Amino acid sequence: MKVSEMLIPTLRETPAEAEIASHKLLLRAGFIRKTAAGIYTYLPLGMRVLKKIMNIIREEMDRQGAQEMLMPIMQPAELWHESGRWHVYGPELMRFKDRHNRDFCLGPTHEEIITALVRNEIKSYKQLPQLLYHIGNKYRDERRPRFGLMRGREFIMKDLYSFDRDEEGLDKSYQKMYEAYTNVFKRCGLTFRPVEADSGAIGGSTTHEFMVLADSGEATILFCDSCNYAANVEKVSVPAAGADPAGEKLEIKEVKTPGAHTVEQVSEFLGVEPHQIIKTLIYKTDKEVVAALVRGDREINEVKLYNALDCLRLDLADAKTVEEVSGAPVGFAGPVNLKDIRIIADPEVAQMVNAVTGANKADTHYINVNPGRDFKINIVEDIRMVTAGEKCPNCEGRLKEAKGIEVGQIFKLGTKYSKALKATFLDEDGKEKPIVMGCYGIGVGRTMAASVEQNHDEDGIIWPVSIAPYHVIVVPISTKDEQQVRIAEDIYKQLLDKGIEAVLDDRKERPGVKFKDADLIGYPVRVVIGKNAVENNTVEIYKRSTKETVNVSIEEVINTVQQLLFPQV
RNA sequence: CGGGAUGUAGCUCAGUUUGGUAGAGCGUUCGGUUCGGGACCGAAAGGCCGCAGGUUCAAAUCCUGUCAUCCCGACCA
Structure with missing residues (x-):
């Protein structure tokens, strides 16, 4: 066309x-x-x-x-x-x-x-x-x-x-x-x-x-x-690493942590590592309110949580609900003495020793919290997000x-x-x-x-031949030069005869405009007919993906284009 | 749905702070000069300034509401 x-x-x-x-x-x-x-x-x-x-x-x-x-x-x-x-x-x-x-x-x-x-x-x-x-x-x-x-x-x-x-x-x-x-x-x-x-x-x-x-x-x-x-x-899902060899379970103790409600703040304030903290997230499903526990350095995987809870809807609870079940402002909820809701914990949490958790009281945390002793877990299930760098579940490799x-x-x-x-x-x-x-x-x-997304550069799209809207654009440099136009039309028709999907850029535009458009649209191959075609029987063939240009005689055009588009033929 | 931002010409945007009746570049149309990587000169068309109220002698500009669009998050066979 x-x-x-x-x-x-x-x-x-x-x-x-x-x-x-x-x-x-x-x-x-x-x-x-x-x-x-x-x-x-x-x-x-x-x-x-x-x-x-x-x-x-x-x-x-x-x-x-x-x-x-x-x-x-x-x-x-x-x-x-x-x-x-x-x-x-x-x-x-x-x-x-x-x-x-x-x-x-x-x-x-x-x-x-x-x-x-x-x-x-x-x-x-x-x-x-x-x-x-x-x-x-x-x-x-x-x-x-x-x-x-x-x-x-x-x-x-x-x-x-x-x-x-x-x-x-x-x-x-x-x-x-x-x-x-x-x-x-x-x-x-x-x-x-x-x-x-x-x-x-x-x-x-x-x-x-x-x-x-x-x-x-x-x-x-x-x-x-x-x-x-x-x-x-x-x-x-990767198996939880073995428990720390950490020794004796110490006595649970309440500590003041004014203003510290994120894991980062608590870890800084108390001088403990994030992985020693139990992060407590209150979720609301269509049936119940639950507390989900993961280690402080982990993120919840809501898809896993959703699957584990057998519910239709799952949302992070709003501040009001959190305050109702924990009796404390958001940021201080913890599993110890939590109101009667189910507690689901990641296996990593189940094996923690002397952990830090919210105390369900404003500006207060517990230290030396031990799962099982200080609170009961209803469900132990993998509910955390695995991240790059962890061990592959199938072999000894690392995940990327x-x-x-x-x-x-x-x-x-x-x-x-x-x-x-x-x-x-x-x-x-x-x-x-x-x-x-x-x-x-x-x-x-x-x-x-x-x-x-995968096939483009700063000038435009680079379509793979198999899904390109057209295979070839034929561009006469000057639409006023009748010989150029005739050669271009001839090549265009020959391409069509060979079953190659070609368009002829017959617009009365300057060459720069045509080239910019062709690059933007991403035709895999461009055939340019300029003075050289008229004077030396030579046209230029340009491959969009590599931006490489070859000059061939008019007689060789069809063959060259076919080779570029379908190299196996 | 929570947070943030933006709606002015076909596209990109200025003008809004300090109210005075609409601008630029690109694109489009016409004429001319150009012609191998988004030309140049001249002329022209094109806007209910998202929409609806309000304030005011006067609103793109101030106020209220509303709609739309985009971004972050949440969400997503």
């Missing part, structure tokens, strides 16, 4: 709203425009990239025997009541009513829809297994949409659901998807890493997240420097930290939804059983943004 006839509204300056590279560049290069917070319109170039990513996904899903379908965005509340998630999901679920006052939601995911479908259509083990997917818009009323395409309220997602007779079948489906995902992200030219993850509110057991490594990523992953262990920090963008996640769901929605089948033995399910998502728009 001719650039003069295309809608590619590039911007010289970065819109003030954008913060990270992908957001800035996708806006500047004319791929997306914001419609509302967290809601974007994909312009023609953006749509082309999306289609490329979606087609790669389709090919890899289909290769594993999956079948594409299309499910509704608008979903009736009754299905969500059946699964129980109408209440569980909370305000993130976009809800609305139709004219008859019936409740609906905009689907954030499609377990309910597909499980309801499958329960009606699949009756026998003979119809299993099935891999069904679709690509469509999803809605989540994020508290805080941000970073452009990274965290939107409306986003495009591929979600696939597997249906098997048993766990063994599920393992196979899961393995297929693991492979498919690896292929998808490889083909998209991304540097990524599958990591173990927490299964979160969706339920289920085994799960991996596919993380694109990028500093702007919102997720923190820990990986081992000597084995292949890698996991989301939320999931990482990296930031990642979660572009895909695969789950073994088991029978949670099939039981809730009564999706059963008759097995060979004549018994009715719930279908064993898995679900597998890829954020399509997020994959596009992640690619830009």
